[in-house]
Amino acid sequence: MVGVLGLARDHVLAQGAAREGAREAAIGGDAARASAAARAALPRGRRARVTVATAGPDRVRVSVELPARLPFGVRPPAVRATAVAAREPGPPSIPVPP
Numbered sequence: 224m225v226g227v228l229g230l231a232r233d234h235v236l237a238q239g240a241a242r243e244g245a246r247e248a249a250i251g252g253d254a255a256r257a258s259a260a261a262r263a264a265l266p267r268g269r270r271a272r273v274t275v276a277t278a279g280p281d282r283v284r285v286s287v288e289l290p291a292r293l294p295f296g297v298r299p300p301a302v303r304a305t306a307v308a309a310r311e312p313g314p315p316s317i318p319v320p321p
Contacts, residue, residue, distance in 0.1 A: 230302065233291040237304035240264040240271065244285035248275060249308035253318055261287055281310045 244261030252260070254275040261273045271289040278284035284307045290299040 233302045237287045237302045241287045241304040241306035245306035245308035248283040278307050
């Protein structure tokens with residue numbers, strides 16, 4: 224039961240991170256800003272793979288994949304979540320230097 228709760232928690236984390244990344248990309252952020260927003264939505268120190276891609280002429284898709292943390296030495300499965308958002312009209316935001 225503890226493993227199921229841990230898996231559900233990690234899935235919720237991945238969903239929230241994907242939504243934050245899609246929201247940032249939709250308001251005009253570039254791929255680096257969207258990826259940074261998705262990573263910022265995760266707890267500090269969590270490894271994650273974030274992918275930002277176009278999903279149509281005015282849409283952006285952000286996918287987040289992170290290894291679930293399970294107790295008892297169980298091999299962690301990958302938890303994946305994807306969010307798609309429509310790009311907002313208007314001037315793009317100013318890119319942030321790395």
